[in-house]
Amino acid sequence: MRPTILLPASIFWACVYAAPSTQSHHVLHEKRAVEPHALGWFQDRRLDARQLLPMRFGLRQQNMHRLEELLLEVSDPLSPKYNQHYTPAQIIDTFAPSDESIIAVTQWLVDSGISSDRLHLDGNKGWIHFDATAGEVEDILKTEYYIYVHSSRGEQYGCHNYSLPAHIRDHVDLIKPTVHFNPHPSLPTSLQRRAGKNLGAPSIHGGPKKATDNVPITPTLSNCDQFITPQCLRSLYSIYYKPLSAKENSFGVVAFTPQSYVPSDLDLFFKNFPSSQVGARPKTVLIDGAVVKSSPQSFALNGESDLDLEYAMSLTYPQTVTLLQTGDEVEGAGFDNWLDAVDGSFCKYKGGDDPSQDGMYPDTLPGGYKGKASCGIVAPPHVVSVSYIQDEYTVTPAFANRQCYEYGKLGMMGTTVFHSSGDNGVAGNGGVCLNSKHQPASGGTVFNPGFPVSCPYVTAVGATQINPGKTVNDPEGACEQVIYSGGGFSNIFPMPSFQESVVKTFLKSHPPPYTKGQFNNSGNARGFPDISANGANFVVAVDGKFERVYGTSASAPVVASIFTLLNDARLAVKKGPLGFVNPLIYSPMTRLLFNDITSGGNQGCGTPGFTATTGWDPVTGMGTPNFVKLLAYVLTLA
Numbered sequence: 001m002r003p004t005i006l007l008p009a010s011i012f013w014a015c016v017y018a019a020p021s022t023q024s025h026h027v028l029h030e031k032r033a034v035e036p037h038a039l040g041w042f043q044d045r046r047l048d049a050r051q052l053l054p055m056r057f058g059l060r061q062q063n064m065h066r067l068e069e070l071l072l073e074v075s076d077p078l079s080p081k082y083n084q085h086y087t088p089a090q091i092i093d094t095f096a097p098s099d100e101s102i103i104a105v106t107q108w109l110v111d112s113g114i115s116s117d118r119l120h121l122d123g124n125k126g127w128i129h130f131d132a133t134a135g136e137v138e139d140i141l142k143t144e145y146y147i148y149v150h151s152s153r154g155e156q157y158g159c160h161n162y163s164l165p166a167h168i169r170d171h172v173d174l175i176k177p178t179v180h181f182n183p184h185p186s187l188p189t190s191l192q193r194r195a196g197k198n199l200g201a202p203s204i205h206g207g208p209k210k211a212t213d214n215v216p217i218t219p220t221l222s223n224c225d226q227f228i229t230p231q232c233l234r235s236l237y238s239i240y241y242k243p244l245s246a247k248e249n250s251f252g253v254v255a256f257t258p259q260s261y262v263p264s265d266l267d268l269f270f271k272n273f274p275s276s277q278v279g280a281r282p283k284t285v286l287i288d289g290a291v292v293k294s295s296p297q298s299f300a301l302n303g304e305s306d307l308d309l310e311y312a313m314s315l316t317y318p319q320t321v322t323l324l325q326t327g328d329e330v331e332g333a334g335f336d337n338w339l340d341a342v343d344g345s346f347c348k349y350k351g352g353d354d355p356s357q358d359g360m361y362p363d364t365l366p367g368g369y370k371g372k373a374s375c376g377i378v379a380p381p382h383v384v385s386v387s388y389i390q391d392e393y394t395v396t397p398a399f400a401n402r403q404c405y406e407y408g409k410l411g412m413m414g415t416t417v418f419h420s421s422g423d424n425g426v427a428g429n430g431g432v433c434l435n436s437k438h439q440p441a442s443g444g445t446v447f448n449p450g451f452p453v454s455c456p457y458v459t460a461v462g463a464t465q466i467n468p469g470k471t472v473n474d475p476e477g478a479c480e481q482v483i484y485s486g487g488g489f490s491n492i493f494p495m496p497s498f499q500e501s502v503v504k505t506f507l508k509s510h511p512p513p514y515t516k517g518q519f520n521n522s523g524n525a526r527g528f529p530d531i532s533a534n535g536a537n538f539v540v541a542v543d544g545k546f547e548r549v550y551g552t553s554a555s556a557p558v559v560a561s562i563f564t565l566l567n568d569a570r571l572a573v574k575k576g577p578l579g580f581v582n583p584l585i586y587s588p589m590t591r592l593l594f595n596d597i598t599s600g601g602n603q604g605c606g607t608p609g610f611t612a613t614t615g616w617d618p619v620t621g622m623g624t625p626n627f628v629k630l631l632a633y634v635l636t637l638a
């Protein structure tokens with residue numbers, strides 16, 4: 001049952017019958033981030049005006065301009081309120097849209113001919129939803145809906161842009177379904193074998209990659225430059241610790257169907273690293289009708305999940321890892337879907353998910369998941385590792401901001417979200433670069449940052465390597481084998497205060513030899529990654545044999561494991577989980593707790609990319625963590 005819109009009756013009627021509100025002209029509110037034909041979709045015909053559309057109006061949340069300040073208050077180690085995380089109820093109280101916004105949008109819709117009994121407000125007051133014909137919506141939003149056709153992906157509808165009356169714009173973040181066009185480009189064949197077939201898989205999935213050679217895998221600590229194992233990582237990052245609080249602690253790994261882990265691969269891995277763990281499995285949470293296929297399928301479908309779980313479980317044993325398996329086999333899912341599952345406030349029945357970006361549940365497609373969307377079904381784990389990425393140009397600023405704010409809220413509640421920064425250096429998925437209009441273009445020379453790593457409220461993890469011929473005792477370099485560490489500057493998000501000093505220092509002391517047309521070099525844009533860890537030559541059991549695997553896909557679970565162990569030590573002395581760690585990573589107090597990476601680069605777009613150097617750089621961030629040093633430090637914090 002959908003509740004009808006609930007408003008304090010007095011306010012509602014006072015408003016509806018008050019003198020007519022000042023009507024204003026429509027002003028462009030949002031337009032498409034990327035033209036569909038660049039992604040292989042061609043405009044075919046106007047959408048039938050009688051077609052019913054499930055409209056969702058995302059209301060502007062209150063206090064969003066204060067999110068960074070409130071987040072830093074509980075995340076900056078120097079703040080007197082450090083670690084005083086919010087409860088979910090406090091988050092709703094702080095950010096739910098104002099009654100004024102609800103009333104303004106409601107009244108305008110009623111004035112526009114959508115009677116109030118058709119309008120519904122979700123439980124957290126974030127979204128107004130109603131069904132309307134395309135004809136009605138075109139009239140209200142001064143837009144035109146078209147059907148787009150793709151040679152292999154079928155049809156979808158959307159519009160180029162839409163407008164709102166000036167006096168309504170301040171009350172609305174975004175409206176769906178409109179311009180948030182399906183971002184999934186058809187990928188070169190060589191990439192498709194690494195990715196699944198559904199929403200959430202091809203374009204937002206960054207890797208991992210495997211080596212094509214066929215060297216027998218004989219790992220020892222003396223050849224970590226060729227074979228990375230959990231032992232190599234322990235040695236590199238001083239991970240010497242036995243968990244004490246596994247029961248109270250939590251560690252989530254996100255996987256998007258059809259990616260799946262294979263239980264027998266875990267055992268093959270554990271037999272070697274370490275055998276006491278044979279039989280250990282993740283605790284699987286199935287989100288939106290997700291499935292885990294237990295039989296081997298292919299490297300493309302098993303490589304990512306096997307890699308993530310083998311390393312996360314091995315490095316944090318006996319911690320139980322929670323697998324957040326997201327999306328059914330028909331439709332798949334986007335980032336908003338796992339956020340819905342851990343964060344009820346982001347989630348709404350028939351609510352804010354976007355049919356092109358996100359899986360829509362119940363799934364109406366044949367064979368799809370018919371149950372209700374998974375909403376707030378599991379408490380957010382203290383640490384979450386996500387090895388998936390999409391190109392930032394595929395999302396509109398409004399969509400990107402709304403999702404980014406949710407990561408900020410998770411941070412305020414004490415959760416750390418780590419994301420792999422991408423495997424194509426300054427280029428995007430598939431090595432794609434942009435033209436001057438920020439559209440994908442073959443031969444494009446404009447750098448192509450990823451999302452959500454461009455959101456300042458996730459912790460972006462880049463990749464390093466043990467340089468050939470070197471050992472775990474030598475300084476690492478940026479990863480330059482098979483993949484290049486994703487890094488650069490956002491075209492959407494401004495620079496957060498916590499990284500300002502080091503990023504400005506980088507731009508001033510080591511000005512990259514590129515124009516402001518190639519990347520936002522103003523010193524006002526969010527730079528990434530924040531941190532890094534090894535991402536080359538990982539020994540991974542996949543489909544019954546060992547492969548060597550490369551990618552920031554490997555780096556993210558390693559860093560997430562290290563912070564899970566830091567949380568474990570804090571929980572053991574009755575302190576809270578670290579939550580949002582970027583202010584800690586950038587704090588002048590912690591410089592010496594990271595290994596600065598000062599060699600290598602992240603080529604792409606026909607350039608050598610950026611170069612790793614002393615201090616922060618857009619290749620390896622602040623460097624790799626030293627667990628033992630960080631442990632001593634985080635135990636001194638409140």
Ligand SMILES: *[C@@H]1O[C@H](CO)[C@@H](O)[C@H](O)[C@H]1NC(C)=O
Pocket residue numbers: 028031143144160161
């Ligand atoms: C909005 O979209 C229409 C097509 O529906 C197009 O003709 C118009 O130029 C677009 N306006 C802007 C500002 O992009």
Ligand SMILES: *[C@@H]1O[C@H](CO)[C@@H](O)[C@H](O)[C@H]1NC(C)=O
Pocket residue numbers: 491492493494495516520521522524525526
């Ligand atoms: C660079 O980023 C800042 C912050 O997001 C933005 O205000 C500015 O317009 C951007 N500059 C260019 C040339 O895009």
